[in-house]
Amino acid sequence: MKILLLGSGGREHALAWKMAASPLTDRLYCAPGNAGIAREAECVALDVADHAGVIAFCRARRIDLVVVGPEAPLCAGIVDDLEAAGLKAFGPTRAAARLEGSKGFTKDLCRANGIPTATYERFRAADPAKTYLRARGAPIVVKADGLAAGKGVVVAQSIAEAEAAIDMMFGGGLGEAGGEVVIEEFLAGEEASFFALCDGATAIALTTAQDHKRAFDDDQGPNTGGMGAYSPAPNIDDAMSARVMADIITPTLRAMQAMGAPYKGVLYAGLMITAEGPKLIEYNARFGDPETQVLMLRLMSDLVPALLASRDGQLKSFDLRWYPDPALTVVMAAKGYPGEYARGSVIEGLDDAAKVQGVEIFHAGTKADGNRILANGGRVLDVSAIGKTVREAQARAYEAISRIRWPEGFYRHDIGWRAVERETK
Numbered sequence: 001m002k003i004l005l006l007g008s009g010g011r012e013h014a015l016a017w018k019m020a021a022s023p024l025t026d027r028l029y030c031a032p033g034n035a036g037i038a039r040e041a042e043c044v045a046l047d048v049a050d051h052a053g054v055i056a057f058c059r060a061r062r063i064d065l066v067v068v069g070p071e072a073p074l075c076a077g078i079v080d081d082l083e084a085a086g087l088k089a090f091g092p093t094r095a096a097a098r099l100e101g102s103k104g105f106t107k108d109l110c111r112a113n114g115i116p117t118a119t120y121e122r123f124r125a126a127d128p129a130k131t132y133l134r135a136r137g138a139p140i141v142v143k144a145d146g147l148a149a150g151k152g153v154v155v156a157q158s159i160a161e162a163e164a165a166i167d168m169m170f171g172g173g174l175g176e177a178g179g180e181v182v183i184e185e186f187l188a189g190e191e192a193s194f195f196a197l198c199d200g201a202t203a204i205a206l207t208t209a210q211d212h213k214r215a216f217d218d219d220q221g222p223n224t225g226g227m228g229a230y231s232p233a234p235n236i237d238d239a240m241s242a243r244v245m246a247d248i249i250t251p252t253l254r255a256m257q258a259m260g261a262p263y264k265g266v267l268y269a270g271l272m273i274t275a276e277g278p279k280l281i282e283y284n285a286r287f288g289d290p291e292t293q294v295l296m297l298r299l300m301s302d303l304v305p306a307l308l309a310s311r312d313g314q315l316k317s318f319d320l321r322w323y324p325d326p327a328l329t330v331v332m333a334a335k336g337y338p339g340e341y342a343r344g345s346v347i348e349g350l351d352d353a354a355k356v357q358g359v360e361i362f363h364a365g366t367k368a369d370g371n372r373i374l375a376n377g378g379r380v381l382d383v384s385a386i387g388k389t390v391r392e393a394q395a396r397a398y399e400a401i402s403r404i405r406w407p408e409g410f411y412r413h414d415i416g417w418r419a420v421e422r423e424t425k
Contacts (some may be wrong), residue, residue: 002027002062002306005041006033006048006078006132010331010364010382011289014296015069015303016040017360022304024079029061035373036363048073051081058087065090067307071147074265074285075101090307091344092285095261099252100285103152103182104145110280113255115152115247115248118272120184126170129181132160139186143282144169146177150225151338153282155186166403180323187281189274190418191290191370192233194241196269200262203249205241207298207322208233209291209416215338217414224338225379228415230328230390231294234422235273244271244278252283293362293382294327326419328393330401331364331385332411337378345408353400358393359385361400380409390419 001024009129013036020028020040031054033043048070048118066082068074068091077094091097098105107264110117118141123129133140140163144152152174156162162183169178191213195206198271209231222315236244248269256263268284268291287295296303300321309318334341347366350373353360362384365377383400385392401411 001025001064003029003304004058004061004063004066004329005030005069006054006066006073008032008037009069009289010362010379011287011292013037013040013362013364014293014382015067015287017362018296018299018303024302024304029063031057034363034376035366035368036361038368051078052062054078055082055085055087058082065087065308065311067091069286071097071100071284075147080201090311091265092263093261096256096263097285098261099256099263099267099283101147102145103143103282104180106283107182107184109252109255113251115251115280116277118184120182120185123181123183124179126166129166129183130163132183134159134164136183139164141184141186142166142186143170143182144174144178145180145182146171147247148174148177152177155223155225166354170309184349187272187274187279189272190235191281192236192271192273193229193288194236194244194269194271195288195291195295196245196267197310197315198263198265198267199310199313200257200264201253202315202320203243203245203253203267203312204315204320205249205280206266206320207231207295208241209294210230210234210243211288211291212412217412222338225292225335226288227331227333227412228329229288229291229294230326230351230393230416231291231298231310231339232326232420234419240273240278244269246277248280265315267336289364290329290331290382293329293384295359297327297384297386298323298325300340314335317377323386325388326390326393327384327386327414328390328397329362330397330411330415331379331383331384332383332401332404332406332409334365334375334377335408335410341378342408343374343376345375345406347375349403350403353403355385356385356396356400356403358387358396359383375406375408389423390416391423394420
């Protein structure tokens with residue numbers, strides 16, 4: 001098969017790495033890709049927002065499957081346009097991608113279908129939002145309705161912090177994404193990332209992961225797109241997984257099908273495991289980042305047939321196998337992230353770092369300059385490792401990081417701390 005992967009981040013590098021290893025993959029292209037992806041695929045300078053350009057490329061190269069990595073093209077309807085042009089695409093349609101594209105849409109779907117989630121209300125103006133906020137008290141969560149690249153959620157510890165978030169969003173701080181705001185109760189518990197592969201009617205649970213959202217050690221600092229992850233999530237056993245499928249994933253699939261927008265692709269549920277059980281925080285309509293990096297390290301099965309079965313509605317009798325060993329990834333980001341950061345600094349020592357046993361280094365925001373690798377984003381590298389225990393995977397990842405010379409970068413030193421703590425009890 002000839003496959004085109006859309007995207008340029010660490011998630012796409014991990015997917016490219018896994019798809020390149022498939023015996024079904026004849027040629028793998030990636031648009032636009034990055035310096036790491038270029039080792040697995042032929043990178044092409046396509047603008048993923050130019051749907052006509054993507055379709056023309058697919059026709060010229062006789063592409064058999066398009067795999068869409070990021071959420072923005074999904075919410076813009078690229079799968080609809082590709083399929084209308086007679087091309088196979090993996091991912092949800094525009095209507096189905098609303099599960100990520102509009103937090104309010106998802107909250108309303110949960111309310112209508114009895115799916116456990118935080119209590120909430122939706123607002124289009126600051127004053128009623130603040131009135132509701134004061135009545136509810138803090139801590140409380142303020143969310144921009146639309147896509148905001150991981151920066152649209154503020155977990156406010158005080159009324160003043162929540163009001164500032166409301167003013168920022170309605171004041172245009174997040175562009176169109178903040179035109180509507182969802183305010184919801186603060187859920188106490190432990191987070192987990194749950195992934196299901198869906199074909200419109202059937203969903204199969206993939207493995208789980210736990211993300212680290214805050215920028216700095218000890219869960220301090222601003223929320224980010226994710227500073228590290230590990231898999232499996234220790235707070236989701238088989239019984240909890242079955243409960244998530246029964247109470248959250250399956251009713252969502254049924255509801256989407258009933259409204260004429262069957263969900264195909266990966267459904268990523270951000271969960272809070274509370275004293276009452278699992279509750280949905282939010283949905284993402286694609287593989288997570290940086291969770292994909294640990295999922296791909298643990299996936300024993302061939303990824304490509306799974307993507308095809310999802311697109312073709314053939315998951316009913318499908319099964320995926322996973323390595324039992326845990327995996328962990330540490331994100332190396334440019335100093336200043338998630339705020340302002342500089343591009344163009346030189347990264348050295350990557351080949352030496354990759355020699356550490358069990359380590360794979362996925363590029364998230366890099367570009368090649370001759371033989372040099374330059375930082376070209378906020379999150380720049382995902383140093384990933386697999387081991388017999390989380391502690392071993394963690395030690396391998398940090399050993400690899402110690403060999404990377406990049407003074408302009410920073411990373412958390414405590415990725416996986418919860419799981420390591422559990423292992424040592």
